[in-house]
Amino acid sequence: MNNRILIEICVDSIESAFIAQKGGADRIELCSALNAGGLTPSKGMIEYAASHLKIPVFVLIRPRSGDFLYSSAEFNVIKSDIFTAKVAGAAGIVIGMLNSDGTVDTCRMKEVMEMCSPMMVTFHRAFDMVKDQFLALEQIIELGCNRILTSGGSLQATIGSPVISELVQKAGQRIIIMPGSGINEKNFAELVEATGCSEYHLSASGMYTGKMKYENSQLSVVFASSYPQTDLNKVEAICSLADTLSD
Numbered sequence: 001m002n003n004r005i006l007i008e009i010c011v012d013s014i015e016s017a018f019i020a021q022k023g024g025a026d027r028i029e030l031c032s033a034l035n036a037g038g039l040t041p042s043k044g045m046i047e048y049a050a051s052h053l054k055i056p057v058f059v060l061i062r063p064r065s066g067d068f069l070y071s072s073a074e075f076n077v078i079k080s081d082i083f084t085a086k087v088a089g090a091a092g093i094v095i096g097m098l099n100s101d102g103t104v105d106t107c108r109m110k111e112v113m114e115m116c117s118p119m120m121v122t123f124h125r126a127f128d129m130v131k132d133q134f135l136a137l138e139q140i141i142e143l144g145c146n147r148i149l150t151s152g153g154s155l156q157a158t159i160g161s162p163v164i165s166e167l168v169q170k171a172g173q174r175i176i177i178m179p180g181s182g183i184n185e186k187n188f189a190e191l192v193e194a195t196g197c198s199e200y201h202l203s204a205s206g207m208y209t210g211k212m213k214y215e216n217s218q219l220s221v222v223f224a225s226s227y228p229q230t231d232l233n234k235v236e237a238i239c240s241l242a243d244t245l246s247d
Contacts, residue, residue: 007026008026009235030059127150
């Protein structure tokens with residue numbers, strides 16, 4: 001391995017962000033609602049994370065769950081959220097937009113790229129929903145994005161590893177291909193061997209039990225005292241593996 005393997009942890013709370021940093025993560029993707037695939041975090045969370053974390057903060061820009069075909073109103077929200085992240089001092093933006101025919105919305109993405117500079121830009125897993133990933137690869141490179149987050153079009157990166165490997169070969173040094181989805185300490189080494197990628201994206205989460213002593217049992221399903229949160233041990237384990245496999 002010529003370069004050190006980098007680990008990006010996706011988090012949907014400020015507590016998870018600090019746990020990821022403590023565990024040795026190189027970068028975080030800051031979002032909300034990971035159970036919906038990730039949505040844009042609040043202005044307050046963006047500002048707090050960008051000003052208090054010592055590792056780079058990449059902000060997910062996704063105004064709603066579902067597909068990546070956005071209305072004019074939604075695109076205006078996207079641009080406003082990018083401006084918020086930029087002013088707050090975020091190091092990067094994570095975004096992706098598609099046309100109805102399954103191609104990259106290069107027109108809107110060009111506008112986004114101009115807005116984002118000098119922040120880095122990751123084209124997120126909207127890439128996994130395109131009709132032709134290899135055509136999309138060339139379009140995203142031409143746009144000037146820094147990396148692509150992908151599972152190779154599969155439910156998990158381990159399943160899509162043959163496609164990811166081919167994307168890496170075609171991309172060369174022009175853009176970073178970053179696997180994501182279903183990555184953990186048990187399959188990490190296998191994925192590194194299969195793809196040769198230098199950056200990986202995962203949540204490393206576990207169930208956290210809060211400190212509430214009282215709970216309304218009638219509403220416990222809605223407002224549960226246990227919820228997903230970044231797991232320090234999992235972050236440390238994956239970062240340790242990354243260091244070992246970088247040697």
